[in-house]
Amino acid sequence: MLKPAIAAALTFATAGFAVADTDHSKLPPEIQARHGLMANYAINLGVLGDMAKGKTDYNAELAALASANLAAFASTDQSLLWPEGSDAMTADGSRALPKIWEDRADFDAKSDDLATAATALAAVAGTDLAGLQSAMGGVGGACGACHKVYREPK
């Protein structure tokens, strides 16, 4: 993560957005990018989850691909994505609670936890179904731990 002084120097430019039917491409780039990160978590987790639950057949190549993707996405540096002023109370189009900025160290640690769990999953997901299933819980737990505290409920 960036040193705080550097992070603070990256100013966040907000513009006025209509609350309803926000055109995603007009949201601030940081919000688009973090939504995009989550969208890539979701599509890879969807593939893995369906296999783990038996909704689709286990496929080692696909499991390896999706879990490697998840680990890569989860391991990127998110310093640029969470500038001050981009929370749900201040900016449109975001469910990021102000608590993120109040407890930033904990938020960052929870991001790291996801990277750790996703990396552990990637090490075993392509081996066999049992391997995949054994490590999915750690990932789901990491997603939930952060959302429970830092994401605005619908």
Place this chain on the structure above:
Amino acid sequence: MLKPAIAAALTFATAGFAVADTDHSKLPPEIQARHGLMANYAINLGVLGDMAKGKTDYNAELAALASANLAAFASTDQSLLWPEGSDAMTADGSRALPKIWEDRADFDAKSDDLATAATALAAVAGTDLAGLQSAMGGVGGACGACHKVYREPK
């Protein structure tokens, strides 16, 4: 990349979307995810480009962070993101030209070219400004080469 048989087995579910003011979160997950990938390219490239052009001061830590991110994002496997039926003529909310599916090998090769250029940039971007500037052209060229052929003009 996935074997074609596996890729074909991943069916793409389209639903009817209003063309105007498409709610991004209602777009198919594959389209959201690839837009999100590009959004993360953009935010990291923005930081690097501003430094390269002298709009912002060179900062080695930030340059290393952003270039490492770009390389990581560009190196993910995109097999899940480009299913048949998600092109600009068939699906809403996408500028992906049908040519992608006609010349898929070339499209995939161009994705690989970006990964290669981004990895080369990440190797030098954190060294000094000259290093950053020397490798930016390769990345810009890779972006343009793909967009020129495969992205619907506005």
